[in-house]
Amino acid sequence: EGRQLAVFACHYGDKEALGRVVEELSRRKARVVNSLNVQAGSPWNVVGAGKKLSEEDLIRAAGFGERTVNNAFNFRVKKSCEKRRISGYVK
Numbered sequence: 001e002g003r004q005l006a007v008f009a010c011h012y013g014d015k016e017a018l019g020r021v022v023e024e025l026s027r028r029k030a031r032v033v034n035s036l037n038v039q040a041g042s043p044w045n046v047v048g049a050g051k052k053l054s055e056e057d058l059i060r061a062a063g064f065g066e067r068t069v070n071n072a073f074n075f076r077v078k079k080s081c082e083k084r085r086i087s088g089y090v091k
Contacts, residue, residue: 033071036064 018037025032038057053061069075 034064034067036060 015037018035022032022035038053038061
């Protein structure tokens with residue numbers, strides 16, 4: 001039996017509904033590494049036509065994406081900083 005991997009799943013509903021989805025995946029022997037629940041208000045919000053997401057929601061989504069990449073590809077996403085940018089300069 002091969003390794004099952006879900007890179008991204010989008011679910012519209014309440015927090016308990018997402019919990020049931022995670023439980024069902026676990027029951028089917030899928031390992032759930034990371035999940036994100038954002039109260040979008042309506043399915044239209046996913047395409048940008050509904051309630052606007054708050055800054056907190058966007059920060060949580062960015063963290064979710066970073067953790068997903070870290071776990072899926074064993075790769076560390078790092079923010080660019082001035083110290084890293086100039087590290088190759090000759091002194």
